Amino acid sequence: MKTLYVAPWRRRVVLTSLLGVVASASAADSRQHINASGYDIYYGLVPAQVATQHPQSHEERTMHGGRLPARDGYHLLIALFDSGGARVTQAEIRATVAELGMAGTSKVLEPMQIDGTTSFGGYFVLSGEGPYRIDVQARVPDRAAPVEAVFEFKRR
Numbered sequence: 138m139k140t141l142y143v144a145p146w147r148r149r150v151v152l153t154s155l156l157g158v159v160a161s162a163s164a165a166d167s168r169q170h171i172n173a174s175g176y177d178i179y180y181g182l183v184p185a186q187v188a189t190q191h192p193q194s195h196e197e198r199t200m201h202g203g204r205l206p207a208r209d210g211y212h213l214l215i216a217l218f219d220s221g222g223a224r225v226t227q228a229e230i231r232a233t234v235a236e237l238g239m240a241g242t243s244k245v246l247e248p249m250q251i252d253g254t255t256s257f258g259g260y261f262v263l264s265g266e267g268p269y270r271i272d273v274q275a276r277v278p279d280r281a282a283p284v285e286a287v288f289e290f291k292r293r
């Protein structure tokens with residue numbers, strides 16, 4: 138019982154650091170977390186420059202095609218956990234990033250290894266003022282309907 142309680146807490150701390158949250162400490166944790174269809178979805182969207190500077194995301198330098206968007210590039214990172222708290226590593230996760238009222242850009246995120254765990258990431262160019270709407274669709278094994286989550290993002 139004790140283990141079950143401690144594990145999720147530690148998981149969140151690790152994730153918060155991995156997601157490279159640049160928001161102030163006062164920013165609510167819940168804004169980085171969505172529960173949908175019984176799945177826990179953690180997300181981070183940070184300027185690509187920040188993602189590459191983060192000591193734990195050094196893989197960023199070579200991932201997603203090996204080049205960074207020069208300007209207004211943002212790195213989206215998604216981590217997915219099932220209702221039992223197990224990390225989902227086999228999934229097709231598509232993210233659509235769009236300024237409100239615009240068509241936006243949609244792409245399948247790539248699996249990325251950070252400290253031996255699998256998350257999913259990709260670069261997007263956010264050149265407008267925003268706010269942005271981020272649609273996440275995760276197709277996971279043994280589940281017919283995709284797990285869907287939506288969050289809003291404002292550039293700082």
Ligand SMILES: [Cu+2]
Nearest residue numbers: 200249258259
């Ligand atoms: Cu990445």
